Amino acid sequence: MTLMKGSMLYEGKAKKIFETVDPDRVIQYFKDDATAFNAQKKGTIVEKGVVNNKVSEKLFRLLDAGGVPTHFIERLNDREMLTKKVRIVPIEVVVRNIIAGSLAKRLGLKEGEAIAPPIVEFYYKHDALGDPLITEEHIRLLNLAEPAMVGQIKELAFTINRILTPFFQERNMILVDFKLEFGRHKGRLILADEISPDTCRFWDQKTKESMDKDRFRKDLGKIEEAYQEVLKRVCG
Ligand code: UDP
Numbered sequence: 001m002t003l004m005k006g007s008m009l010y011e012g013k014a015k016k017i018f019e020t021v022d023p024d025r026v027i028q029y030f031k032d033d034a035t036a037f038n039a040q041k042k043g044t045i046v047e048k049g050v051v052n053n054k055v056s057e058k059l060f061r062l063l064d065a066g067g068v069p070t071h072f073i074e075r076l077n078d079r080e081m082l083t084k085k086v087r088i089v090p091i092e093v094v095v096r097n098i099i100a101g102s103l104a105k106r107l108g109l110k111e112g113e114a115i116a117p118p119i120v121e122f123y124y125k126h127d128a129l130g131d132p133l134i135t136e137e138h139i140r141l142l143n144l145a146e147p148a149m150v151g152q153i154k155e156l157a158f159t160i161n162r163i164l165t166p167f168f169q170e171r172n173m174i175l176v177d178f179k180l181e182f183g184r185h186k187g188r189l190i191l192a193d194e195i196s197p198d199t200c201r202f203w204d205q206k207t208k209e210s211m212d213k214d215r216f217r218k219d220l221g222k223i224e225e226a227y228q229e230v231l232k233r234v235c236g
Contacts, residue, residue, distance in 0.1 A: 004020060004021050005018045005020065005027055006018055006019035006020055006021065007019060009026065013033060013035045013039060014030065014031055014033055014034070014035070014048075014049075014052070014194075014198055015028055015029060015030055015031060015194070016028075016029040016031065017029070020082070023085070024084060024085050024185075024186070025073065025082055025083065025084060025085055026082075026083055026084075026085045027076065027080050027081070027082055027083075028080065028081050028082075028083050028194075029049075029079055029080050030048070030049035030050070030052045030053040030056075030079050030080070030081075030194070031048075031049050031079075032044045032045055032046060032047065032048045032049050034048060034198070034213065034216050036213065036216060036217040037217070038127065038130050038131070039127070041216075041217070043216060045216060045223050045224060045227060046224050047224065047227070047228070048197075048198070048224075048227055049078075049079045050078045050079060050231075051196065051197065051227040051228065051230065051231045052194055052196035052197070052198055053075060053078065053079055053080065053081055054075070054078075054231060054234075054235050055195070055196045055197065055230060055231060055234050055235065056072070056081065056194040056195050056196050057072065057075040057081060058234050058235050059164065059167075059195040059234070060072035060191070060195070062163060062164075062167060063160060063163055063164075063191065066159070066163045067159075068156060068159060068160055068163070068191055069188065069189070069190040069191065070190055070191040070192070071083040071084040071086055071183060071185065071190050071191065071192045083192070084185045084190065085185065086182075086183025086184055086185045086190060086192045087183055087184045087185075088125070088181055088182075088183045088192060088193075089144065089145050089149070089153070089181070089182045089183060089184065089189075090124065090125040090126065090144055091122050091123065091124065091125060091134075091139065091144055091145065091153070091181075091182070092122070092123040092124075092125050092131060092179050092180075092181060093120060093121075093122060093153055093154075093157050093179065093180040093181070093182065094120070094121045094122075094123065094177060094178070094179050094180075095118055095119070095120055095157050095158070095160070095161045095177060095178055095180070096115050096118060096119050096120075096121070096176075096177040097114065097115055097118045097161070097165065097174075097175060097176060097177060098111075098112060098113065098114055098115060098174065098176040098177065098201075098203075099111055099112065099113045099114075099115060100112070100176050100177055100201055101177065101201065101214075102133075103121075103177075106133075112208070118158070118161055120154050120157050120158065121133060122134050122135070122136070122138075122139060122150075124138070124142065124144070125181075136150055149189055152189055153182055153189065156180075156182070156189070156191065157180055160180065160191070161175075161178075164178070164195075168202065169205075171233040171234065172204065172205040172206065172233070173202045173203070173204065173205060173211065173230075173233060174202065174203040174204075174205055174208075175200065175201075175202060176200075176201035176202065176203055177200070177201050178195065178199055178200035178201070179199045179200075180193070180195070180199075181193035197211065197212040197213060197226070197227050197230045198212075198213050199213075200212055201214060202230060210226070211226045211229055211230050212226065212230070
């Protein structure tokens with residue numbers, strides 16, 4: 001399908017957003033640019049944009065089928081998907097099944113231990129502040145979302161986790177944790193952004209090796225190979 005791509009509305013660290021002739025729809029373009037540690041570390045992961053676009057498509061379709069409203073409409077080509085235009089809720093919603101990353105560091109916990117039941121955390125999407133961890137009270141204080149919407153976000157986050165966890169298990173991957181972003185579209189809350197090896201931690205079931213952006217963050221090597229392996233297991 002060809003679609004008139006309008007001017008760029010926004011450029012983020014890993015994606016660009018373009019307008020279309022339809023004011024309710026935008027095109028999400030996935031770049032190969034990679035950043036970590038609040039953009040202090042920068043690099044390129046070859047073909048990452050293609051992997052993230054296709055993996056996100058697959059997972060958005062899976063979630064849609066499971067009753068989770070998402071911004072996904074259709075994938076246009078290797079690096080672009082057509083999505084509903086949203087106003088992003090400036091909260092990064094993290095769901096955790098296994099202790100890793102900032103949680104291990106902040107609370108002095110051992111990486112790799114199961115978290116049962118899973119937990120949800122909120123981070124304030126604010127680059128200059130370094131995306132701080134916030135509570136529901138802070139969300140109210142900052143007026144980032146109505147309390148009822150926060151409840152809805154939490155419920156959706158757990159539902160998404162219940163859908164994604166077995167999906168990855170069947171592909172010999174452990175879904176350790178992941179980050180979600182939601183948006184408002186025509187007054188409704190829907191899942192937005194992407195779900196990809198950039199925004200999730202996946203460990204190989206057998207070797208427990210990272211198959212995600214941690215390979216870039218921690219200079220573990222074989223970064224492109226890991227992204228391609230995720231594509232193969234998810235979309236293969
Ligand atoms: N995450 C993300 N964007 C961010 C921060 C975190 O997509 O700006 C994802 C990250 O890939 C992981 C989860 O959210 O799957 C939890 O990340 P964590 O809080 O452990 O932070 P990190 O250790 O990545 O700094």
